[in-house]
Amino acid sequence: MQPPSRRIRQRRAAALASVTLLTLTISTAAGSGRLTGDTPNTGGPVTLAHTTGHGPCRISGPLDVQLSEGIPTGPGYARSTGTVRALNLMVDFPDAPGQGSALTRLAEFFPQTQEWFTTSSYGRLDYRPEAPITRWLRMPRPFAGYGIARGAPFEPAYRALAQDIVAAADPEVDFRSYDLVNVLVTPNAGPSALDTVLSVTFAGNADAPVADGVAVANASFVYSRQDDGSGSYGDTGYRVLPHENGHVFGLPDLYTQDGGGAVGHWDIMSEDWGANNDFLGWHKWKLGWLDDSQVGCVAAPGRSEHVLSPLSRAGGLKLVVVPLSARSGYAVELRTRGGNDEEVCRPGVLIYRVDAGVDTGSGPVTVFDSKRNSGGCTRSPNVHAELSDAPFGPGENFEDRRRGIGISVTGTQAAGDYRVLVTRR
Numbered sequence: 230m231q232p233p234s235r236r237i238r239q240r241r242a243a244a245l246a247s248v249t250l251l252t253l254t255i256s257t258a259a260g261s262g263r264l265t266g267d268t269p270n271t272g273g274p275v276t277l278a279h280t281t282g283h284g285p286c287r288i289s290g291p292l293d294v295q296l297s298e299g300i301p302t303g304p305g306y307a308r309s310t311g312t313v314r315a316l317n318l319m320v321d322f323p324d325a326p327g328q329g330s331a332l333t334r335l336a337e338f339f340p341q342t343q344e345w346f347t348t349s350s351y352g353r354l355d356y357r358p359e360a361p362i363t364r365w366l367r368m369p370r371p372f373a374g375y376g377i378a379r380g381a382p383f384e385p386a387y388r389a390l391a392q393d394i395v396a397a398a399d400p401e402v403d404f405r406s407y408d409l410v411n412v413l414v415t416p417n418a419g420p421s422a423l424d425t426v427l428s429v430t431f432a433g434n435a436d437a438p439v440a441d442g443v444a445v446a447n448a449s450f451v452y453s454r455q456d457d458g459s460g461s462y463g464d465t466g467y468r469v470l471p472h473e474n475g476h477v478f479g480l481p482d483l484y485t486q487d488g489g490g491a492v493g494h495w496d497i498m499s500e501d502w503g504a505n506n507d508f509l510g511w512h513k514w515k516l517g518w519l520d521d522s523q524v525g526c527v528a529a530p531g532r533s534e535h536v537l538s539p540l541s542r543a544g545g546l547k548l549v550v551v552p553l554s555a556r557s558g559y560a561v562e563l564r565t566r567g568g569n570d571e572e573v574c575r576p577g578v579l580i581y582r583v584d585a586g587v588d589t590g591s592g593p594v595t596v597f598d599s600k601r602n603s604g605g606c607t608r609s610p611n612v613h614a615e616l617s618d619a620p621f622g623p624g625e626n627f628e629d630r631r632r633g634i635g636i637s638v639t640g641t642q643a644a645g646d647y648r649v650l651v652t653r654r
């Protein structure tokens with residue numbers, strides 16, 4: 230076995246959404262009028278936030294952004310609330326025959342992936358993994374014959390593979406019954422994930438082959454094993470699948486060409502190696518896992534105080550958004566150890582910028598580091614260290630002087646909640 234690698238491999242940003250589909254996604258939210266409630270225009274007494282107008286906080290991106298942070302998510306992706314049925318197909322090849330039982334491959338991802346979504350969504354996503362074919366599904370061509378490489382496009386490599394998968398499974402599977410497809414490739418096909426991560430998702434893919442009258446438009450392909458040799462594979466190896474399924478639900482990659490330096494370990498779309506971590510609150514709102522009453526929207530000038538409850542716990546205020554434009558804004562949330570957030574070494578208020586005009590893999594989210602160049606507080610392998618102590622603690626402030634925006638952590642409360650004061654010129 231290779232020595233553990235602390236380097237986090239990048240996965241290609243590869244969700245494809247057709248531009249035609251995206252033309253339908255123009256948000257109607259921005260026109261929903263005035264904010265009422267939490268933002269008095271004077272510098273007077275602080276009011277507790279209860280916000281009724283979220284329109285200005287539902288930022289949205291231009292049409293040429295394939296996978297946008299904008300709300301609402303465009304059509305064509307799998308729905309992310311209620312019962313979602315996931316078809317799992319374990320495939321192998323003549324030159325890479327599956328070793329052991331196909332159900333053993335399935336068990337590398339379940340029930341953990343299902344539990345991960347139940348926890349992250351506070352029970353709002355009822356993820357039902359199904360495997361109607363319990364054996365390896367043998368592809369007609371050798372793996373090498375498909376031309377699957379990192380960055381391979383849908384045409385022609387993945388189209389051929391997807392067509393062969395559909396043809397092999399169709400006699401035993403009714404594709405109309407499923408919301409998304411997980412293709413769990415035998416780990417001996419292709420390179421080790423330590424060398425190249427091939428795992429990829431085609432989401433909202435209008436060019437997908439049709440089976441049983443429905444396009445297989447949302448499919449995640451998982452290769453190899455994300456095993457860094459640290460002995461944690463059994464606990465963390467499944468995490469590539471919630472990441473890939475995040476694309477199926479319309480989420481972009483948050484890592485960039487430089488790796489996890491924009492968001493660190495604060496979202497599984499940034500880092501899916503290493504210890505468990507959750508989605509950002511922004512993603513939970515986008516996915517429909519937070520009610521509007523759990524999101525404060527600070528669009529008007531004034532001062533407002535917000536009591537944030539930990540993102541890992543159900544209920545309470547989870548997110549405060551300070552819009553900067555129709556496309557971007559600051560998001561504020563409380564991250565503590567709990568739920569899917571196993572590796573939080575400095576709990577506190579995470580502040581980040583969301584830009585719906587920036588595409589997947591180009592840095593649509595940027596986390597602000599309260600302790601720059603500190604080296605971070607984590608000792609966990611494959612967790613971006615520098616940003617691990619990014620959250621702001623009591624008495625610390627974030628300031629955007631140019632725009633006249635201040636975000637201060639003013640204190641904590643008995644239940645573990647944090648008070649945050651937002652000022653806006």
Ligand SMILES: [Zn+2]
Pocket residue numbers: 240241242243472473476481482
């Ligand atoms: Zn990805």
